[in-house]
Amino acid sequence: MDESARLMTVLRPVRAGNAFEETVERLLQAIKLGVVAKGGKLPPERELAARLGISRVTLREAIRALSEAGYLDVRRGRYGGAFVTYEPSEPDPGDLRQAVKEMGRAELSDALTFRLAVESGAAQVLATTELTGEQRDLLLRRLSDLNGAGLEDYRRLDTAFHLSIAELTGSTRLATTCADARSRVSDLLNAIPMLHVNLEHSALQHRAIAEAILAGDPDAARRAVAEHLEGTAALLRAFLT
Amino acid sequence: MDESARLMTVLRPVRAGNAFEETVERLLQAIKLGVVAKGGKLPPERELAARLGISRVTLREAIRALSEAGYLDVRRGRYGGAFVTYEPSEPDPGDLRQAVKEMGRAELSDALTFRLAVESGAAQVLATTELTGEQRDLLLRRLSDLNGAGLEDYRRLDTAFHLSIAELTGSTRLATTCADARSRVSDLLNAIPMLHVNLEHSALQHRAIAEAILAGDPDAARRAVAEHLEGTAALLRAFLT
DNA sequence: GATCAATGGTCTGAGACTAGCCCAATCAAC
DNA sequence: GTTGATTGGGCTAGTCTCAGACCATTGATC
Numbered sequence A, B: 001m002d003e004s005a006r007l008m009t010v011l012r013p014v015r016a017g018n019a020f021e022e023t024v025e026r027l028l029q030a031i032k033l034g035v036v037a038k039g040g041k042l043p044p045e046r047e048l049a050a051r052l053g054i055s056r057v058t059l060r061e062a063i064r065a066l067s068e069a070g071y072l073d074v075r076r077g078r079y080g081g082a083f084v085t086y087e088p089s090e091p092d093p094g095d096l097r098q099a100v101k102e103m104g105r106a107e108l109s110d111a112l113t114f115r116l117a118v119e120s121g122a123a124q125v126l127a128t129t130e131l132t133g134e135q136r137d138l139l140l141r142r143l144s145d146l147n148g149a150g151l152e153d154y155r156r157l158d159t160a161f162h163l164s165i166a167e168l169t170g171s172t173r174l175a176t177t178c179a180d181a182r183s184r185v186s187d188l189l190n191a192i193p194m195l196h197v198n199l200e201h202s203a204l205q206h207r208a209i210a211e212a213i214l215a216g217d218p219d220a221a222r223r224a225v226a227e228h229l230e231g232t233a234a235l236l237r238a239f240l241t
Numbered sequence C: 001g002a003t004c005a006a007t008g009g010t011c012t013g014a015g016a017c018t019a020g021c022c023c024a025a026t027c028a029a030c
Numbered sequence D: 001g002t003t004g005a006t007t008g009g010g011c012t013a014g015t016c017t018c019a020g021a022c023c024a025t026t027g028a029t030c
Helices: A003-010 A019-032 A045-052 A056-068 A093-103 A105-128 A133-147 A151-168 A172-191 A196-214 A218-238 B003-010 B019-032 B045-052 B056-068 B093-103 B105-128 B133-147 B151-168 B172-191 B196-214 B218-238
Strands: A072-075 A081-084 B072-075 B081-084
Touching: A003 B019, A003 B151, A003 B172, A019 A056, A019 A172, A019 B003, A045 A056, A056 A072, A093 A105, A093 A172, A105 A151, A105 A172, A105 A196, A105 A218, A105 B105, A105 B172, A105 B218, A133 A151, A133 A196, A151 A172, A151 A196, A151 B003, A172 A218, A172 B003, A172 B105, A172 B172, A196 A218, A218 B105, A218 B218, B019 B056, B019 B172, B045 B056, B056 B072, B093 B105, B093 B172, B105 B151, B105 B172, B105 B196, B105 B218, B133 B151, B133 B196, B151 B172, B151 B196, B172 B218, B196 B218
Parallel strands: none
Antiparallel strands: A072 A081, B072 B081
16 A cells, blocks of 8 residues: 555556457446347447447457357348347346355455445536436436336346436546446346345435435435445345355 | 447447557556656566566557657666656646647546546545554555645645545555546646645645544545545636636 | 676567458348 | 348458567676
8 A cells, every 4th residue: 555556556457358358348248237138239240340449350259259158149131230148147145155256355345345436426426416407307217217127127227227327427437437337246236136125125225316416415415325335235245254 | 328328338449549559648647646756767677568468569669659758768777777757847827728628628527527426436435444543544644745745746745645545445446546537637737836825725625535534424525525626626627718 | 897687679470450351141122 | 032231251461469589788796
């Protein structure tokens, strides 16, 4: 935590992996966050490669890997494309314990702390902002979408609600950071059983977050997000034993 | 801000540039954040290349570019190395207006929002944490270092104080994110004249931040950071006219 | 002054990545 | 059925990047 610690912080690896690996990560993020829902398809290869800033060759390698791993179904011809087939496996405490162990104590702690900081920071900023009617509507719509969701769509709409907060701040960088923070723990979140009592509890917390933001109360927004995230964080940490 | 907005968020470029460009960016960050102070030297090429995960060839290209741009002085032989020669230019409102204009309204707003969110998020998380005596000492030491600084060292020690908050949370990811957020606006901050009244005001705010964190009061910590950052943010935004 | 360890400077061959082109398959529209 | 637009599949030549070896310079130590 001294001077040399800051050297480690800044002079860290410039790249997390080669282009192929980073592309797979990014596509997995899109799939697991539900940006492209099951049955939906990715943009055409040429367009997607341009967006990701990589060559089609590299993109196709990544798509092939995900296809072989069962995340995508690729079809040729007009109206073809790479269709998402992934569906989170049924929540299972055994899987959860396994996933938490694979991640490791330090990494899990880092990921949870990071998510707490950026999401509560985003909520607090948004609560400080003058919101337009459109923005208020969007937040409320995401909230009611989530409350009306079946178990099928719950994860995806929960993600959508959380990410909307960061997106509404208008900071692209903040939005990507929150998306990144969530995707780091998405496998773990997906493995948490969705019990009725928990969902009701979450619904109350989601409402509290939205109300604090709409009321322009950053302290309340901060507290509501912190309380909400600490709940799942404590649950995950408990599996570290 | 609808579904397609999220596609843009996640399916963004995988890489910000080629290895050379990203390396230059990273070294500049280390220099401008004062991780390596003026007169200090970067680690030997072989070690630095390994840390950054790039080849020596690429690293050397980046170093040569920074050397030609006047940031580094490279000397051969034992006890040689790449020595930092950079020193922020004298603060000047004209430069500031120029720099703000070059950055652009949207990008500036994004950067300021991002910084506010992550730094206040970090402070809030740290205020929620049980701190060891060592951690409390470090925070207080950084604070007194800053208060005892001459104009010469002020920027660097201000950065050190701010980044320490994120580092003390124990989340590497959060520390790098805060460092990134600050480096995005460091040129602008450096161009702000250091007036006596402003420095006194900042000193009070820094103290308030540290006290709130040490008192374990996340709401106060959040407010103190927000107030502190909003001051400079408002100043920068004023130059957008 | 000679020695030698540490450091930057340079070269080469191999692999990763890209841009651009053309081929093959599919299916709505006619 | 034929056509044509759209999409995935595949190839090639060229550039970027890397790993590793070897050379050149420096200056503290002896």
